[in-house]
Amino acid sequence: MRLLHTADWHLGRTLGGHSLHQDQEYLFAGQFLQMVRDTRPDAVLIAGDIFDRSVPPADAVELLDEILHQLIRGLGVPVVLIPGNHDDARRLAFGARLLAGGGLHIADSPLGRAWEFHDAHGPVSIVATGYATPLLLAQKLPQAGVIADHDGGMARLAPLLHGLCPAGQRRVLVAHAFVAGGTETESERGLSVGGSGQVGVAHFAGFHYVALGHLHRPQTLGGGRLRYSGSPLAYSTSEADQQKSVTLVELDAQGGVATTELPLAPRHPLRVLRGDFATLLAATSPDYLALELTDALPVAEAQRRLAERYPRIIGLRWVAEALPASATALSAAGRALSPLAQFEAFHQAMRGAPLPDAARPVVIAALTAAGPA
Ligand SMILES: [Mn+2]
Known part of the structure; x- marks a missing residue:
């Protein structure tokens, strides 16, 4: 089975006050659809953070509607998508039961949904679980007792997800979580206030492939079975050096997995x-x-x-250029100077200009308040 795995689209995001709408439209309506045309996957998996906010701008909703229409009606490729921590799970689930019959599979329960797909080797269970807080999981699973954190939540959830899959089928999981061992950028929103929000790799045992969302850097964990496709666009300065991509997943008859990164080129890097x-x-x-x-x-x-x-x-x-040695090492002659003269030399080295007259009384006051050296 061939799957295209992507995540963290963050439709409707702005960057430094600039709308990314046209860049996102360029990428998804252009390159991404072309990628689907070229690779002909059995399904597209979108692992959460579809939108950047719980109530997205109308332009973003319209863009998602257009992309899904092109994928499912235009190209005949079904889509599995889940809510991430930026999405409002209930709003994203609007019409989910009606849409599933038309090829759009939305994880509309925090306890997971599963659908059966087929390839030449037989059935594959694709099970999808949206982002859910430990508190929400505890409300949905009253018999589970206190669920203190995300790791405890996934520990309770994993057996339920396996229970949704018929025995003997290959199993693919779509999830939105911070799996321990993953590397963050500066554009993920933390999943918990205090604590790490991380979940252990061990909870994902038994799945042949886990299509993850949340971390925006593409990366593989768990010996290759767990993967973050990463976001399709850079959403923070810390991602400036990253080659963004979509992950092509080939699942063989025994559930063995091979992944390939299909690179994306943004309109404006x-x-x-x-x-x-x-x-x-x-x-x-x-x-x-x-x-x-x-x-x-x-x-x-x-x-x-x-x-x-x-x-x-x-x-x-x-930012200061590399400091001259004279600014970082105090020479014997420098030590002989008064504190004010040392500061004037420091200012000259850092700013390339003498200490302004207006600043001198402030510096003298500060030095006096600091007391004798
Ligand atoms: Mn995200």
Whole structure:
């Protein structure tokens, strides 16, 4: 069986105040649909965080509707999708029982749903469980007692999920969780306040493939059976270096798995760009840019002028270039200077300019308050 695994679409997301709608439309309506046309999977799995927020913008809902229509009606490929921690599970489940007959399989219960798919080797159970808090699981499973954390939740849930699958069938699980051993970026929203929100790999025993969502970096765990496809777009500066992709999964007759990363190319890549103001001002780029200024300027002024050259700035910060040795090691001559003179030398080294007269009384007051060295 051939599956396309993706997750964390975050439709409706903004980045640094810029709507990503057109970039998402470009990626999903263009490259992703073409990928499905080229690979002809038996199903597409979308492992949660379909939308960026529980009540998404109308443009985002319309885009999802169009993509699902093209996949299921246009290409004849069924879709399995689950809510993530950014989605509102009940809103996403609207019409789920009606839609399942038309090829759209939505995990509309926190206790999981299973559907039977077929390939040349026989049936495959695809079982799907949306993100659920420990509290919600405890409410749905009153006999389970206190469920203290996500790990305890998955421990209770796993046997129920297996119970949804007929014996002897190959089993694929779609889930949204932070599996221990995975690596975060800066764009996941934490699953718990205090505690890690992580669940152990061992709970996923017995599934031939686990299609995971939540972590935005593509990665494989559990000896290859568990995988995060990662998000299709970079949603934070920490992802600037990541090649985003969709995972192609080949499940053989015995349940053995081989995965391939199918790369995606964003319309406007997210990059970190470092330079001095004059150099940055002399260039231009349509990309999403986290700018790092190496010379000190009033930030609001710099941002205003750079925005004329770069329409998609997502952040601007001042960074010091590598410090000269004179700024990091105090020489014998330096030690002989007064604290004020040392600070003036430090300011000169860091900012490339003398300490402004207006700042001197502030520094003197601070040095006096700090007491004798
Ligand atoms: Mn996410």
